[in-house]
Amino acid sequence: MAEIIDGKAIAARLREEIRQEVLRLGQKKVTPGLAVVLVGDDPASRVYVSMKEKACAEAGIYSDEYKLPADTSEQTLLELIDRLNRDERIDGILVQLPLPDHIDESKILEAISPQKDVDGFHPYNVGRLATGNPLFKPCTPYGVMKMLEAIDCDLTGKEVVVVGRSNIVGKPVALMCLARHATVTLCHSRTRDLAEVVGRADVLIAAVGRPELIRGEWIKEGAVVIDVGVNRVGEKKLVGDVEFAAASKRASAITPVPGGVGPMTITMLLYNTLESARRRAGEA
Numbered sequence: 001m002a003e004i005i006d007g008k009a010i011a012a013r014l015r016e017e018i019r020q021e022v023l024r025l026g027q028k029k030v031t032p033g034l035a036v037v038l039v040g041d042d043p044a045s046r047v048y049v050s051m052k053e054k055a056c057a058e059a060g061i062y063s064d065e066y067k068l069p070a071d072t073s074e075q076t077l078l079e080l081i082d083r084l085n086r087d088e089r090i091d092g093i094l095v096q097l098p099l100p101d102h103i104d105e106s107k108i109l110e111a112i113s114p115q116k117d118v119d120g121f122h123p124y125n126v127g128r129l130a131t132g133n134p135l136f137k138p139c140t141p142y143g144v145m146k147m148l149e150a151i152d153c154d155l156t157g158k159e160v161v162v163v164g165r166s167n168i169v170g171k172p173v174a175l176m177c178l179a180r181h182a183t184v185t186l187c188h189s190r191t192r193d194l195a196e197v198v199g200r201a202d203v204l205i206a207a208v209g210r211p212e213l214i215r216g217e218w219i220k221e222g223a224v225v226i227d228v229g230v231n232r233v234g235e236k237k238l239v240g241d242v243e244f245a246a247a248s249k250r251a252s253a254i255t256p257v258p259g260g261v262g263p264m265t266i267t268m269l270l271y272n273t274l275e276s277a278r279r280r281a282g283e284a
């Protein structure tokens, strides 16, 4: 049976380290500050935003929440971002995605100062990551890398298979694995014979957003499985992109859902905000 990679526990350790660093910076009169902007009232987004608030409070990070109505104009949102870009208390700006349809998402992401882009979604930060000189790394892929590190998984020369090609997870996590000297295959819904490709993976990273699309029997014996999917089925149940029970009979280590990658995502957001404040303090 596979070792369960306990994202919650790894996240708790990192959050304690972050809290200590925030205390230390406080002695220099610098408090990291995060602005979270939520447009509309999507219930899932609300839950995520309140989790981020709570995590900030526990780490000693100042946070400001802007809850704007669903019919907020693009112009109003751009003005708020401009104000936050110039606000000295704010080290990080996060605009919760998805945005309502009448707002151009890339226009908004490009308005955020790359120096405050703690999500790592601005094309400047995407470019820095792609060229091997990252400023802010996107939180979910960064969390995935921290989990691999926590189980001492060295990627050098390994076959990493990433399923899913989103800008938020699939593409950046592939780049990060490449930077760690893995051989990376990036596949997606149109990949021919997905089962065969998945079967080659020493490390499988699933980020397609389809409940249990990846069957346990596809997985190579001894593989490490990182499941980024958070799919709500029915009222309450959360499942990943991987068929967990069957996969854990073949994998050597596997992340659960919930309690896997999710808690790491928020942790890396705190980490990026702390890093940004360190730069403001002239430390990095």
Ligand SMILES: Nc1nc(=O)c2c([nH]1)NC[C@@H]1CN(c3ccc(C(=O)N[C@@H](CCC(=O)O)C(=O)O)cc3)C=[N+]21
Binding pocket: 047, 048, 051, 094, 095, 096, 097, 098, 119, 139, 140, 230, 238, 257, 258, 259, 260, 261, 262, 263, 264, 265, 266
């Ligand atoms: N600008 C932006 N940045 C984001 O980072 C961002 C976003 N927009 N939009 C939505 C996604 C989703 N996301 C998650 C964060 C934490 C959990 C998490 O902690 N999940 C818990 C379960 C929570 C639950 O019960 O729903 C877990 O997996 O254990 C999941 C998903 C960040 N996102």
